[in-house]
Amino acid sequence: MKFTALKNGGDWLAISGAVFTAIGLGTSAAQAHGFVGDRFFPPTIQTDDPFAVDELAFPTVTAFQNPGETDVSFSFSKEIFPKFALAFFETYVNLAPEGMPSVGGFDNLSLNAKYQLLENVPHEAIFSVGLDWDVGGTGAKKIGADSANLFTPTIYFGKGFGDLPDALKYARPFALTGTVGEELPTRADPNNLDWGFALEYNLPYLQSQVKDIGLPEPFKHMIPVVEFAFSTPENRGGGPTSGTINPGILYENNYFQIGAEAIIPANSDSGSQVGAVFQIQIYIDDIWPKLFGHPVFGE
Amino acid sequence: MKTNLIQRWPLICALFLVLQSPAWAHAFLDHSDPTVGSTVTNSPREVKIWFTQELEPAFSSVQVQEAQGKEVDKKDVHLDEKNKSLLIVSLPKLVPGTYTVNWHVVSVDTHRMQGHFEFTIK
Numbered sequence: 001m002k003f004t005a006l007k008n009g010g011d012w013l014a015i016s017g018a019v020f021t022a023i024g025l026g027t028s029a030a031q032a033h034g035f036v037g038d039r040f041f042p043p044t045i046q047t048d049d050p051f052a053v054d055e056l057a058f059p060t061v062t063a064f065q066n067p068g069e070t071d072v073s074f075s076f077s078k079e080i081f082p083k084f085a086l087a088f089f090e091t092y093v094n095l096a097p098e099g100m101p102s103v104g105g106f107d108n109l110s111l112n113a114k115y116q117l118l119e120n121v122p123h124e125a126i127f128s129v130g131l132d133w134d135v136g137g138t139g140a141k142k143i144g145a146d147s148a149n150l151f152t153p154t155i156y157f158g159k160g161f162g163d164l165p166d167a168l169k170y171a172r173p174f175a176l177t178g179t180v181g182e183e184l185p186t187r188a189d190p191n192n193l194d195w196g197f198a199l200e201y202n203l204p205y206l207q208s209q210v211k212d213i214g215l216p217e218p219f220k221h222m223i224p225v226v227e228f229a230f231s232t233p234e235n236r237g238g239g240p241t242s243g244t245i246n247p248g249i250l251y252e253n254n255y256f257q258i259g260a261e262a263i264i265p266a267n268s269d270s271g272s273q274v275g276a277v278f279q280i281q282i283y284i285d286d287i288w289p290k291l292f293g294h295p296v297f298g299e
Numbered sequence: 300m301k302t303n304l305i306q307r308w309p310l311i312c313a314l315f316l317v318l319q320s321p322a323w324a325h326a327f328l329d330h331s332d333p334t335v336g337s338t339v340t341n342s343p344r345e346v347k348i349w350f351t352q353e354l355e356p357a358f359s360s361v362q363v364q365e366a367q368g369k370e371v372d373k374k375d376v377h378l379d380e381k382n383k384s385l386l387i388v389s390l391p392k393l394v395p396g397t398y399t400v401n402w403h404v405v406s407v408d409t410h411r412m413q414g415h416f417e418f419t420i421k
Binding site for chain 2 (some may be wrong): 035037038169204207208209210211212254255283285286289293
């Protein structure tokens with residue numbers, strides 16, 4: 001498949017539909033998404049989670065007010081072999097600078113391969129490796145899509161704190177996930193170290209594993225989270241570290257997760273405008289267990 | 300017209316799959332008796348766990364262990380006759396102490412889940 005052909009929404013939708021249907025042809029036993037032992041790690045919004053599983057996020061809407069920008073994203077991940085998944089990510093960007101006509105278009109297509117290298121069930125820990133590829137030239141130049149490829153080898157980790165002693169049992173619902181990736185541009189741009197992490201307090205975990213404190217709906221299905229996403233230039237005059245701090249809430253349902261976070265600049269080098277992001281994560285392995293939740297090849 | 304159909308085809312396809320597929324999901328623990336992390340004054344006669352989905356009885360189990368890890372339940376795990384999402388195991392009269400409930404279940408769509416919690420008898 002030549003992804004450079006994906007230059008407009010029609011082609012992109014048609015091809016994504018073909019992928020969707022082709023995946024539906026293979027079925028076998030279902031397996032869980034985002035679990036290490038007793039611990040469920042929810043998919044986070046700003047930092048990729050460490051799981052190589054079937055995931056569908058649509059839409060992810062990101063908005064900033066001044067200058068105006070609204071992004072609508074779609075991402076899909078499919079486990080191809082056990083613990084190995086391929087994913088693609090696409091964003092439609094609409095820019096509306098003050099006093100100027102708005103302009104919109106698709107950003108570069110992003111592809112990802114990820115492998116879950118290690119899992120430690122008693123310690124609720126996971127470690128994965130992967131590679132991101134922002135495919136240069138697949139996006140619209142009018143919204144500033146880069147013509148050069150960008151490769152980012154990345155490590156992913158997750159750690160739940162269910163192994164804390166009894167004296168700290170109310171800290172057991174905490175979990176930390178994160179990523180560290182080295183951007184490798186294919187032209188003379190700065191190399192950046194992309195790093196981020198998400199700290200969450202899993203109220204469903206508290207209710208079902210530690211102490212049923214009688215939380216009512218909808219709170220018993222909520223996970224407060226703070227995500228931190230940073231980029232540190234390493235050379236070629238790339239400037240200081242910049243990034244965002246993103247506090248928010250994830251709400252878990254049997255079939256989907258709804259998430260909303262604020263986007264707050266972490267320092268003066270990260271800009272001054274506050275934004276917001278909203279996402280629906282569809283648990284496709286629950287809605288279509290015969291189609292998703294298992295690798296295409298192998299068990 | 301043809302272009303519109305091609306563009307909308309994946310959405311039509313997704314809608315078709317939604318309509319065709321029965322919706323199932325992972326079986327999460329909803330609540331239990333004794334409740335998770337609770338302290339009770341009398342030895343309970345059984346442990347009941349309500350899940351969010353119906354379970355496969357052949358692949359679903361509950362073990363109640365005392366502090367040293369010895370299983371103390373009557374090993375008669377079964378689903379409630381009227382409620383296939385309620386898993387039950389009987390207990391003998393237990394002495395005061397802290398007990399751990401370990402559960403492994405498979406929901407009717409074959410999703411595996413596991414978990415554990417404690418309760419204390421005063």
